Amino acid sequence: MEVFLEAFEGPLDLLLYLIRKQNIDILDIPVAEITKQYMGYVELMKSVRLELAAEYLVMAAMLAEIKSRMLLPRSAEAEAEEDDPRAELIRRLQEYERFKAAAEDLDGLPRVGRDLTVPRLEAPEARARKLLPDVPLEDLLLSMAEVLRRADMFESHQVTREVLSTRERMSEVLERLKGGAFVPFVKLFSEEEGRLGVVVTFMAILELIKESLVELVQNAPFAAIHVRVRAERDVDEIDAFESL
Numbered sequence: 001m002e003v004f005l006e007a008f009e010g011p012l013d014l015l016l017y018l019i020r021k022q023n024i025d026i027l028d029i030p031v032a033e034i035t036k037q038y039m040g041y042v043e044l045m046k047s048v049r050l051e052l053a054a055e056y057l058v059m060a061a062m063l064a065e066i067k068s069r070m071l072l073p074r075s076a077e078a079e080a081e082e083d084d085p086r087a088e089l090i091r092r093l094q095e096y097e098r099f100k101a102a103a104e105d106l107d108g109l110p111r112v113g114r115d116l117t118v119p120r121l122e123a124p125e126a127r128a129r130k131l132l133p134d135v136p137l138e139d140l141l142l143s144m145a146e147v148l149r150r151a152d153m154f155e156s157h158q159v160t161r162e163v164l165s166t167r168e169r170m171s172e173v174l175e176r177l178k179g180g181a182f183v184p185f186v187k188l189f190s191e192e193e194g195r196l197g198v199v200v201t202f203m204a205i206l207e208l209i210k211e212s213l214v215e216l217v218q219n220a221p222f223a224a225i226h227v228r229v230r231a232e233r234d235v236d237e238i239d240a241f242e243s244l
Contacts, residue, residue, distance in 0.1 A: 013096070035060075044144065139221075143185055144202055173204055174213065177227060182226040188227060215228060
């Protein structure tokens with residue numbers, strides 16, 4: 001569960017991510033659309049039963065206030081006298097962005113004990129391997145939100161509901177990934193099972209990642225996410241897990 005809470009460093013980090021992802025001018029933020037996307041992330045955290053930090057709720061209230069102030073009708077004189085309701089938010093975002101950039105620059109500097117010189121060995125027959133970019137947790141969360149949104153269209157009222165097991169779902173996911181082929185992340189979900197089935201499958205995938213049994217790959221930033229069995233794991237070890 002802690003991996004969710006570490007996806008963003010706070011509400012400003014989430015807002016900045018949403019703004020950068022859509023190439024929005026930070027000086028002209030569409031408050032209604034950003035508020036809608038921000039609340040979608042907050043609802044996602046609630047749907048998987050995560051304890052939501054209070055500062056996220058404070059930011060949600062601030063966005064709601066700004067949105068309401070911008071919707072209220074104002075005369076031309078009042079509009080000229082009053083500041084833009086977004087001014088304080090823009091100032092805080094700009095300040096956070098400067099500190100975040102400075103921190104990233106510092107982190108990029110060589111550090112004793114962290115940066116090592118790897119010896120190079122000529123290997124004429126070696127084949128070049130394309131290094132795939134790491135899958136950001138933010139993209140994984142947004143993909144999960146999209147799956148949940150589609151699952152809502154299949155959910156219906158039931159008097160009784162079959163109990164779903166995360167452990168059993170982990171075995172089912174491993175069975176689908178046998179052979180080492182790439183499987184699209186969204187194809188591992190059965191939307192007919194509804195929101196509960198989607199959440200159980202998502203938790204099973206997170207547990208498999210935690211136990212280093214599967215890995216996520218992404219060809220480019222914001223591209224589709226794929227899942228496969230980790231190449232360095234022994235097949236017998238995976239079979240031993242499924243026999244538990």
